[in-house]
Amino acid sequence: MDTSPPDHRGAMDRPTRRLFLMGTAAMLASGALISRPLPAIAQTADSMAIAELVTGKTIDPALAKRAVDAITVTQPDYPQALSRLASFATEQGITDVETLKTADGFDGELKNTAKTLISALYLGYAGTPVAHTSDDGVQFVTYTQALTYRLTEPYTPIPSYSRQGTGYWAHLPEAG
Amino acid sequence: MAQDYDADVIVVGSGAVGSNAAYELAKQGKSVIILEAGPSVPRWKILMNFRNSGRHYDRNDAYPNNPWAPTSYQPGYIQNTGSFDMMPGMLKLVGGTTWHWGGATWRYIPNDFKLKSLYGKGRDWPLEYDDIEPYYTRAEYELGIAGSDTDDQSGTHAGQAYPPRSKPYPITAEAYAVNGQKLNDTLVPQGYSMCIEPTVRIHKPWDGRPACQGNNNCDQVCPIGTLYNGSIHADKAVRAGAQLIPEAVVHKIETGEGNKIIAVRYLTPEGAEHRLTAKYFVLAAHSFETAKLMMMNDIGNSSDMVGRNMMDHIGISMGFLCEDTQWAGRGPVQQATIMNWRDGAFRSEHSANKTSMANNNPQIDLAKSAIDDGLMGAELDERILDQSRRYMYLYSFFEQLPDPKNRLEPNPEWKDSLGLPGMKIHFDVDDYVKAGAVKCREMYRDIAQKMNPKVEGGEILYINDWENHDHLMGTMIMGADASDSVVNHEGRSFDHENLFIASVGVIPAAGVVNPTLTAVALAIRSADIIAKEV
Structure with a gap:
């Protein structure tokens, strides 16, 4: 990789x-x-x-x-x-x-x-962030522009829409 | 002249448990009113709230938090006085807290019902596994559960499907994610007992719900309605004729002749009060809220056990790096489960545990850790990619024993916009759990080593102590004796023969598995009993 x-x-x-x-x-x-x-x-x-x-x-x-x-x-x-x-x-x-x-x-x-x-x-x-408070x-x-997600997007979907289809998780990403 | 009622049965609460009770009653021809403190909110709004918030670590954040129906994270609403900060992720909207959950729908095993008899700890249930088994099956088909018909889920019946089942799961088990498969393939040959978690996150369409697309967002909101939540049965109940009244905050319960419940009163967000009568009442308003409501009205509490015996599957967790590429965060948020410590003679000495791999996307947390460490530029990206590639997270539940000192009470020192009290909670983690956690940490270190054999001791990033898991049992404890229990084996109040409690709060022995399915099964059982009497 x-x-x-x-x-x-x-x-x-x-x-x-x-x-x-x-x-x-x-x-x-x-x-x-x-x-x-x-x-x-x-x-x-x-x-x-x-x-x-x-x-x-x-x-x-x-x-x-x-x-x-x-x-x-x-x-x-x-x-x-x-x-x-x-x-x-x-x-x-x-x-x-x-x-x-x-x-x-x-x-x-x-x-x-x-x-x-x-x-x-x-x-x-x-x-x-403070745990267990709304305030x-x-x-x-x-959200989707977070640089961490941009970095890992070839491997891991950004949570909320994967767009890779049912069962994709049984295989490693093609990117490595 | 026969008395007129507003409904045969009033159900307070529209979460998974209350809605299933309401649906069963409506399906059997009863007139039902469901009262829900929170509003009805469409899925797309919740999803947009989630994606437009920076507070993704707060799993309540995308949901309504109204002054008249606050979530558990409203500052001041829950105040803790014990050594553990009991802060579950409680929601208030139609469908309840199952709007965000991992979807685990385990059955207890037969020995879980006999903890006192077999191991001398805690309590026995006032019923046995065989009594509830048919209702487990009904609940599994209502919720649409994917599971394995061949796994041993007990850790003690190798090679057998266990616990016994009268029908197969409605949906086959989903495929392991790469990391779950790797964990299984590494540990099972080395003596670990593993199985796949039964789940309402379905990989095949069921009852109008689409197949899971692996969006990895169950703990916040499922964007496509694959993951079951209570709104599904709230809707079904309405289609079967039930009346659902949202934004109706029940605050008073009235008793009458024979100490029967005769009416409830609710407040609208504006403070207008309405009174409704029924022949039977089911309280299913979350195990904390139900206990608070009962105490506010001195209902069902001749035993002084309402709000006491609070149990959660207080847990610990470990993040570590594996040798091989895993890419956590692809697909199901939880799945592979280790059951070596679910049952056995050791339960006379220390808590059991269930240990599972969580597969939530870890990248924000890993990046935060790297930035906090001062990494920038190429080093930062290299750290994020390397850890994301090899990261694995295990978390464990322990079996807290029922102790009347662990309790909640209404807190009149904090009031919502309607003038209703908040909650005060006292909770300490017991020694039985602490002893169980010692064994669990030993297992963690062993697993970290086995998953990364070339590095001495493995690469453990952290082991966290004492975490909430929002499985809030015991607060309306079920038992055989009215002097120390709130409800009997039917879920019926010992004090009011037409009052039933449908909640994980009735569970008297916590075991180590997620309790929602058990509470739904008990609610269906209660609904059958009520339907015969109404």
Whole structure:
């Protein structure tokens, strides 16, 4: 079985310009007396850029925006944290996740900020699940677009519609 | 002048158990009213709720949770005071909690009915296997169950079909999933007793339900109506003439001459009260809700046993990695079952267990674990793919003994929108179960090793302790003695001769198998008795 991760990215430097813009916004914000959300239009493009950076995959801009918006509901200061991560990547000239994850200084808040976005994109929700309560504040991001499901879909159906027919489960998937 | 009644029989609750009782009575020409606290919701809405929620770990989430009919996960509705957090996934809508379940429909074995006589533990049932066997058969044909006619389901009758059956299963057993087959092929030659789980998840069409497509979503909602739930018999009862009243929250029960039940009163979501009379009454409103309702009205509780003797198949579970590719999450959510510890002399010392492989899609959980570990990029995807490929999950049920100290009570400190109380629960896992879990963990380690023989000790990811399994028995306990039991072998209240309880809550000895089929069989039996008397 080939377990190498799919790389659907186009040009590897695609996030660079957007990250620069986002990093610039962060630097401007850092000089302000009060923090405030980044402009909404800038957020959409920047969300995609940084989502692509931390996942190493092409991310639907609408999905990236939903993820950041959902996280922001659970962590109101998340846009500022994301800007600091973008600024870090810009300053270091980092354009891919493999470089990012081993970069000096990529730890603490910066790493947690990345993990939060990775989690929302891979799992399809933002927030912290709490068992046995209807009210834990977890926010919907996506179901079928969850990156985990996209990764395993050649082997395992996304629960709710398999479309493989009765009895398919008696055999291993053709993909391996 | 003869008294006029609103119905021959009023059934409170439209879940699998109550709806089967209602259908049997309607089919036998009785006028029946079914009162259901929750609304009627079409399947497609539930499915869309599920797919548009990020809270898939909450199996109640796609279902209505109304202020007048809260689910068990409404904050504050169930408050625990014991060492175990008893929080079952209870729903309130037409069809009841079987809207989300694994579909397991086992029979108890004859020895399960004689736990006290044979092993000196717990209680005997006031009836024997042979008394209920014909009703098991009827229930299996009503629910449409796929099962094996050759398996030994006891773990003690190798080579025989057991327990005895008067008719074959209506539908043949489904094919093992790859991982279940692998587990079976590895363990059986090494001394394990395995069988396939009888299930209402049918691989052939039955009674208008389509064949399972392996959508792997039974525990949330079956998208195509293969998996049986109580709404099927609620609908059948209506077609047979029963009146179904949804969003009717029964809160009062009235008694009259001879301590008979004469009426129930229900509230609409707006708080309007209605009164209905009948000759007979069947309470089938979930084993917790029924007990709460009885205690709110001081009904059927001369023994002081209502709400007590609470039992669940409190369990443990293990996630581990196999040597070979399995791809958990393809097809049936549960199937292969290990029965080595279902029955035997050891039951005088420690709990039995039933251990099954669950086959729910594990990928979100595995990905979460990898992300929590800090993996990113290629490493993250490699971990998810490797573990998804080799992951297996086993879970076990234990036989909690009836103990009056494990109980629920109405909790007037929490009220719903109608002013009705929540519940307070005290539950501790008993030493009998704890001793059984020690044996089970030994078995887990042995299985993990056998499924991954080249790695010393196997690759166990985790073993979880003490999990809810929502099999809520004992709260209206059945027995031979009115002083320590709520209902007799018929399901009839010792205190009110026209009141029957149809619920897993009447089960006096938990065994280790999912109890829904037993409760439906008992409900059909009760309905036959009622039909003769009405």
